[in-house]
Amino acid sequence: MANNIKDIQGNYTKIKDILDCNYDEINGYDFYRYLFPNNQNEGEDSGEHYKPNAIYLYRDEEEENPKRTYKKRIMLNNNWEEDYMNYVECNDKTLCSGLSYRGKTNRLENAQHMNALVFDLDAVGEDELFNLRARIGRKPEAYRTLPQPTFIVMSGTGLHIYYVFKDPIDLYPNIKLQLKQLKYDLTFRMWDYKGTSKEKQVQYQSINQGFRMVGSINDKYDLEVVAFKTGGKVTLDYLNSYAMKEENKVDINRPFKPSKYSKEEAKEKFPEWHQRVIVEGDKNAKKWNIKRDLYDWWLRQKDKVLGGHRYFYLMCMAIYGVKCNIPKEEVREDMLDVFDYLADIDHSNPLTEKDLYSALEVYDRGYYNFTINDIEKLTDIRIERNKRNYQNQRDHLEEARMIRDLRMKREGKKWTDNNGRPSKESLVKEYIEKNPDDNPTKIAKNLGISRTTVYKYL
Known part of the structure; x- marks a missing residue:
C-alpha cells in the first residue's frame, strides 16, 4: 500500500x-468567489424569496461522533475569507457542488441555480492528461472532442472538470432532469478508457454531487486539491x-413537463392527487409503498459491484x-457488514469508512422516487424490469386476458373449457364416490383445494 501511495504522489x-x-x-478563496459571485451577505434580507447561496460540507476536527462525518455551512459573501481559512483550507474533508440553494439544506429539491456543471475523471496519468488536453476546445463534430x-x-488521483456558466441556470423541475441527461451524455463522451482515464468503468454522478474543495487536503494520500x-x-x-x-440537450424553454389534462380533467381522473396537491398544497412527490424484499435483493447484488462504483452501491443501499x-x-449496520467485502475490490482509490457515512447521508425523503435508470447509471448494475410494460396491474391483466381469449378463439376453444382439465366439481364428486367416509377437511387436503370448495359441491 505504501508503494501505491508513493506512486500516486509521484503521478x-x-x-x-x-x-x-x-x-x-488559482487559490481556493478566489476559485469560489468566481464560482459563486452572488452569495448573500450575513443578515441580508432577501425579501419574499430566498436568495440562493452555495452550501458546503466540512469536517469538524472537534466532532467526537464518528457517525457525523460532515457539518453544513452556507457560503456567505462577507464572511467567506474567514470561513475559508477556518473550515476549508487544509481541511481533510470538505465538499461543495456547483449548485446554489435556497434555505440551509443542500438537497436537490432546494437547488435554485446551477453555477457550474462539474465532472469527475478518475485515474488520470500523463498520457491521459495529454489526450484530454488534445481533445478539449475542438469543434463538436470531431471524434471525442470536449468543450x-x-x-x-x-483531486488527488484524478481530475474535476468545471464548466462555470456566464448566467447561472434556473433549476426548474424539468430543467434538473434535462441537465442530468446532458451530464450523463457528456460524461460518456469524456470518460474514455485508456484514452482519458485508466479506469474502465464510467462513473456517472448526479448534478448536485459534491466535490473535494480547492485548497482542502485529500486525506487518503495527503495531497492538496489545486485548481x-x-x-x-x-x-x-x-x-x-x-x-x-439531440434528446440530451437542455431546452430552457421547457421548464416544466406539459400536462396532458386540464385541472378539471385531472380532478376527475386523479382525485387523490388533486386532494393532496391542489387542495392540501402538498407538492412533495408521493412515496411508493415498497416491500423490504427490494432492499434485501439489493444487498445480494454486492458481488456485481466494480471498483469505481463501490460508493454508489452504498449510496443506493441508503436509497x-x-x-x-x-x-x-x-x-x-448492513453497510458496515458489507464494507470489508467492498473495500477489497480492486481500485485506484481505497474505500474508507468516511465514504460509508457519506453514502448514508442520502438516507433522505428526497430520494423516495430515485429512478431505476439513475441507479443503473450510478452503480453499473443491471436491474430487470417487471413484465407489465409500465402498466398498473389491472390494465396489465386486462390486456393479458384479451390476448389469451384471442389465442383460444383462433384454436376454436373457450377458456372456460379448461382444455380438458377436470373441474373442481368433478374432482370433488369423483373423490367422494371413491372415498364416501372421508370428511371435508381430509378431502380438501388430499385434493389440494379449500374446504369452502369442498362444501360447495358436497
Missing part, C-alpha cells in the same frame, strides 16, 4: 508540473452543442432503505 507531482506550465493556478472547461482541478484556470465561463448553448444525442422504510440504524 500527482508530474500532472501538477504539466498543468503549471500551461495554465495559471473547453473553465477550470481543471486536481487551474483553463478557460472562460460558458453558455448552455455551448455545452449543448457537444451532446452526442433503497428509504424506499422500503428500513430503519436508518439497520441500513448503517
Whole structure:
C-alpha cells in the first residue's frame, strides 16, 4: 500500500508540473468567489424569496461522533475569507457542488441555480492528461472532442472538470432532469478508457454531487486539491452543442413537463392527487409503498459491484432503505457488514469508512422516487424490469386476458373449457364416490383445494 501511495504522489507531482506550465493556478478563496459571485451577505434580507447561496460540507476536527462525518455551512459573501481559512483550507474533508440553494439544506429539491456543471475523471496519468488536453476546445463534430472547461482541478488521483456558466441556470423541475441527461451524455463522451482515464468503468454522478474543495487536503494520500484556470465561463448553448444525442440537450424553454389534462380533467381522473396537491398544497412527490424484499435483493447484488462504483452501491443501499422504510440504524449496520467485502475490490482509490457515512447521508425523503435508470447509471448494475410494460396491474391483466381469449378463439376453444382439465366439481364428486367416509377437511387436503370448495359441491 505504501508503494501505491508513493506512486500516486509521484503521478500527482508530474500532472501538477504539466498543468503549471500551461495554465495559471488559482487559490481556493478566489476559485469560489468566481464560482459563486452572488452569495448573500450575513443578515441580508432577501425579501419574499430566498436568495440562493452555495452550501458546503466540512469536517469538524472537534466532532467526537464518528457517525457525523460532515457539518453544513452556507457560503456567505462577507464572511467567506474567514470561513475559508477556518473550515476549508487544509481541511481533510470538505465538499461543495456547483449548485446554489435556497434555505440551509443542500438537497436537490432546494437547488435554485446551477453555477457550474462539474465532472469527475478518475485515474488520470500523463498520457491521459495529454489526450484530454488534445481533445478539449475542438469543434463538436470531431471524434471525442470536449468543450473547453473553465477550470481543471486536481483531486488527488484524478481530475474535476468545471464548466462555470456566464448566467447561472434556473433549476426548474424539468430543467434538473434535462441537465442530468446532458451530464450523463457528456460524461460518456469524456470518460474514455485508456484514452482519458485508466479506469474502465464510467462513473456517472448526479448534478448536485459534491466535490473535494480547492485548497482542502485529500486525506487518503495527503495531497492538496489545486485548481487551474483553463478557460472562460460558458453558455448552455455551448455545452449543448457537444451532446452526442439531440434528446440530451437542455431546452430552457421547457421548464416544466406539459400536462396532458386540464385541472378539471385531472380532478376527475386523479382525485387523490388533486386532494393532496391542489387542495392540501402538498407538492412533495408521493412515496411508493415498497416491500423490504427490494432492499434485501439489493444487498445480494454486492458481488456485481466494480471498483469505481463501490460508493454508489452504498449510496443506493441508503436509497433503497428509504424506499422500503428500513430503519436508518439497520441500513448503517448492513453497510458496515458489507464494507470489508467492498473495500477489497480492486481500485485506484481505497474505500474508507468516511465514504460509508457519506453514502448514508442520502438516507433522505428526497430520494423516495430515485429512478431505476439513475441507479443503473450510478452503480453499473443491471436491474430487470417487471413484465407489465409500465402498466398498473389491472390494465396489465386486462390486456393479458384479451390476448389469451384471442389465442383460444383462433384454436376454436373457450377458456372456460379448461382444455380438458377436470373441474373442481368433478374432482370433488369423483373423490367422494371413491372415498364416501372421508370428511371435508381430509378431502380438501388430499385434493389440494379449500374446504369452502369442498362444501360447495358436497
